[in-house]
Amino acid sequence: MEALGIDVLFKGTNALRLLQGLWIAAQISGISVALSIVLGVLLGIFMMWKNPVARVISRLYLEIVRIMPQLALLYIVFFGATRVLGINLSAEFSAIIVFTFWGTGEMGDLVRGALVSTPRHQYESAAALGLTRAQTYVHVIIPQAVRRLVPAAINLVTRMVKTTSLLLMIGIIEMMKVGQQIIEANRMTSPNAVFGIYGTIMLLYFAVCWPISLLANRLSKKWN
Structure with missing residues (x-):
């Protein structure tokens, strides 16, 4: 175990500290995911508007989300907003802002794609039955779009969980x-702690994300 650096986990409360760190990452990603789902649905509907201004705004937002690295956004919000705007933001709150900003853009594009992929004759059939536009979306379009949306949305959740590694x-x-703290504290007594600690972190991320990924694949196969 010493050769693999795993012995460090059994020193003091190192294993418990890793789990506590995982819980903090899970809390931040969980709050961000919940906000991203709600705001992403609204953004997806907004992106469907035929208004040119709405299209330009949504397109610009989506391009910023896709092009800007999450780490750069974290620095801009946490360090930039604090100094330029004089706003005192905690690191955790800054992370939630950035992850929600990113997740909303990604989710909005998924919602838009799910709505666009619904066959045109579904709209026409609903209109022939005398349904209003709101009734068409509630009773016909959205139930079909959800089936296309859920697997991709679940995969987005796993990406957000993994990206919490940038929060350090x-x-x-x-x-x-x-x-990092455990490795630094034990670098003299356990030189192989890097392998053991980061290997454990990899397994913990895998343990969280793998069931979510399996759920996405199962739903995708079931609904297809």
Whole structure:
């Protein structure tokens, strides 16, 4: 075990600290996912508007989300907003803002894609039955769009969970940060701690994301 650096996990409360770091990452990603789903649905509907201004705004937002690295956004919000705007934001709150901003854009595009992929004759059939536009979306379009949306949305959740590894860069004591602290504290007595600690972190991320990924694949196969 010493050769693999796993012995460090059994020193003091190191294993418990890693789990606490994982819980912090899970809390931030969970709050961000919940907000992203709600705001992403609204954004997806907004992106369907035929208004030119709405299209330009939604397109610009989506391009910013796709092009800007999440780490750069974290720095802009946490360090930039604090100094330029004089706003005192905690690292955790800054992370939720950035992850929600990113997740809303991604979710909005997924919602838009699910709505666009619904066959045109579904709209026409609903209109022939005398349904209003609102009734058409509630009773016909949205139930079909959800089937296309859910697997992709679940995969987005796994991406958001994994991206929490960047939070150490703004000082949040999540799992990666705790791992660094353990390695630094034991670098003389356990030189192989890097392998053991980061290997454990990899397994913990896998344990969280794998069931979510399986759920996405199962739903996709079931509904197809």
